[in-house]
Amino acid sequence: MSVGLLFDATRCIGCEACSAACKEQNGLPLPIEPETTAYTFTTVSQREGLNVRSLCMHCLEPTCVSVCPVGALSKTAQGPVVYDAKKCIGCRYCIMACPFGVPKYQWDRAVPVVGKCTLCSDRVAAGLATACATVCPTGATMFGERDALVAEARARIDASPGQYVDHVYGVEEAGGTSVLMLSSVPFERLGLATDLPRQPLPMLTWQVLSKVPDFVALAGAFLYGVFWITRRREAVEEARRTEGGGPR
Amino acid sequence: MNALYAASALLALVALGAPMRLPNVVYDKATDAPGPVRFDHRTHAERVANKCVSCHPQTFSILRPTRRASHAEMEASRSCGVCHDGKVAFGVQDAERCETCHDTGGGR
Numbered sequence: 001m002s003v004g005l006l007f008d009a010t011r012c013i014g015c016e017a018c019s020a021a022c023k024e025q026n027g028l029p030l031p032i033e034p035e036t037t038a039y040t041f042t043t044v045s046q047r048e049g050l051n052v053r054s055l056c057m058h059c060l061e062p063t064c065v066s067v068c069p070v071g072a073l074s075k076t077a078q079g080p081v082v083y084d085a086k087k088c089i090g091c092r093y094c095i096m097a098c099p100f101g102v103p104k105y106q107w108d109r110a111v112p113v114v115g116k117c118t119l120c121s122d123r124v125a126a127g128l129a130t131a132c133a134t135v136c137p138t139g140a141t142m143f144g145e146r147d148a149l150v151a152e153a154r155a156r157i158d159a160s161p162g163q164y165v166d167h168v169y170g171v172e173e174a175g176g177t178s179v180l181m182l183s184s185v186p187f188e189r190l191g192l193a194t195d196l197p198r199q200p201l202p203m204l205t206w207q208v209l210s211k212v213p214d215f216v217a218l219a220g221a222f223l224y225g226v227f228w229i230t231r232r233r234e235a236v237e238e239a240r241r242t243e244g245g246g247p248r
Numbered sequence: 249m250n251a252l253y254a255a256s257a258l259l260a261l262v263a264l265g266a267p268m269r270l271p272n273v274v275y276d277k278a279t280d281a282p283g284p285v286r287f288d289h290r291t292h293a294e295r296v297a298n299k300c301v302s303c304h305p306q307t308f309s310i311l312r313p314t315r316r317a318s319h320a321e322m323e324a325s326r327s328c329g330v331c332h333d334g335k336v337a338f339g340v341q342d343a344e345r346c347e348t349c350h351d352t353g354g355g356r
Contacts, residue, residue, distance in 0.1 A: 016299060020310045
């Protein structure tokens, strides 16, 4: 079982308690910036008359994890996608790879690291809800088991179909995410990526990468074959020259 | 389009009308205080247009409720004194107005 968050944009009043709690929980410097940065892991912005949170979606099969060459990013069994700054070499491949544009870099530091929401992995491991869900005064951000949150989201849509877009964002996007969203306005108008494949993105590269061993073996065999034929031809040529009295 | 905006506005109202989880904070009576202080979260939130970030987390922790506040802090423009300085909101030094914050048990 893994945990997640359900964010219901129709319940958010834009009070930014989540952003404040996130700053405090992660010991991040103030102020709360208007967009997520390496020091602001979650923001609330107004779009189409709704308040929309921006945070790491915590993909079930995260692209950032699959591309990280040193394993600094990992998906924990409980759900959070966590980052280990001690392992990070600063290649920033995760920043390029994330379909949601989440990881941010400390461009102003001499020895920078990546900053992103960790779904309060420490709190979650201790059996607590994330800081943002704990302080949310309206229940717009809800913490729980992902399966239960999907059911809750579907129940809300079924209970008042006119109030919601008939889609739970995050159930299928990029193969599914631990963070789910509900809205009364089409998600693309909230600035969310809606053109994402339904398959996990790491599958795209896995289709190639998984063939590398076969390719190496086949290419090795082929090149050895070429080498063998060339050497054989040279040996035959050499023998012919020796028998025929050599070149003039 | 307009219908959608109207719907959004209605939803916003519904969201605002929903019960908000804003726990009041009770400061126990200090030895030299005239009485305990009950902080009314809702009234304060309304004053700052429900922007929790007006006070959290720079002035008050949002995750761990503050249990103590001293007049010394307030007079140094910290704690409640960030706003209660006599300019933004009423000051905390007025000896005639203790009961605005302190519950003195009806003059006991």
